[in-house]
Amino acid sequence: MTGPELRQDPVTGRWVILAPERARRPREFRPAEDGLERSAPCPFCEGHEDRTPPEVLARRGPGSRPDGPGWRVRVVPNLYPAVVPGGAGAAPEERGLFRRRDGAGAHEVIVESPRHLVSLTALDETAVAEVLDVWQERLRGLGRERGLAHALIFKNVGARAGASLEHVHTQLIALPAVPVVVEEELAGARRHHDATGRCVFCEVVRAEEADGRRLVSGTGSHVALEPWASRFPFETHVLPRRHVARFEDLLPGERADLARALRDVLARLEQVLDAPHYNLLVHTAPFGQDGDAPYHWHIEILPRLARLAGFEWGTGFHINAVPPEEAAARLRGGRFKVES
Secondary structure, rough: OOOOEEOOOOOOOOOOOOHHHHHHHHOEEEOOOOEEEEEEOOOOOOOOOOOOOOEEEEEEEOOOOOOOOOOOEEEEEEOOOOOOOOOOOOEEEOOOOEEEEEOEOOEEEEEEEOOOOHHHOOHHHHHHHHHHHHHHHHHHHHHHOOOOOEEEEEEOOOOOHOOOOOOEEEEEEEEEOHHHHHHHHHHHHHHHHHOOOOHHHHHHHHHHHHOOOOEEEEEEEEEOOOOOOOOOOOOEEEEEEEOOHHHOOOHHHHHHHHHHHHHHHHHHHHHHHOOEEEEEEEEOOOOOOOOOOOOOOOEEEEEEOOOOOHHHHHHOOOOOOOOOHHHHHHHHOOOOOOOO
């Protein structure tokens, strides 16, 4: 192999990325008994711009220069990419029973503050809203590139969640194929829409607001809840009340509302669970989908409190020891205030 490669499982249709270059990643921090212990100067801090590849996009102050200080949010290619630019439009190669394609796509890092912060809750609402705006801008830009089918925006927080840098950041990977997880969600949404003429996600939001037991918090345009069939303890979803399939179609007022909702729910998780390690995933429709398609973008926050074992891997069933009603009650309780 001379670069990343995608291979498709001939039974399930699932694509796997083989990326040997990723094995060269250094560990910026390692687990310690009382937290995280940094082992090197942080390449994401302001003044260390020469330690990353040249920026793809940056929100900067007047007079500042590219790849230098003076930025607020900065997007750079991942130094150890899972996929690389170029060739995404090429058709899969057939090798008898097996299918492969070059590991073409985009793998970017969105550095969300020039300061060495470790949580999105340390940013004020205006700064978080700008981060969300950058997420949207990169989705729109990559959606115009030939051959790319879908992009996942995701945040790994803490070593148990797969992070190798503690500085607050998000990653984005755009692929030439739609992931199986997204295909399953799309298929489920289509089935419900074909049977009822309604969006299943919109119906979930209405049902959960009417029930109330699994609600965590809400703003004018978004709601945070513990899903009915939570796979993990304190699994939390954030959904827009308005039907919209693509995250990049979020309106400016909704973006400000989402910034407030995200800071609130992350603060609740951090206080109740003592700053857990977690993954945050932005599920959005594939590129080219109509904005009114029977899908509904949403955010999943998955605290890494329990480990998957043989039963989960072997069956796809999850065993969750904390019912979502109990998790929601604990997250609603008490006073939660995020200082701006």
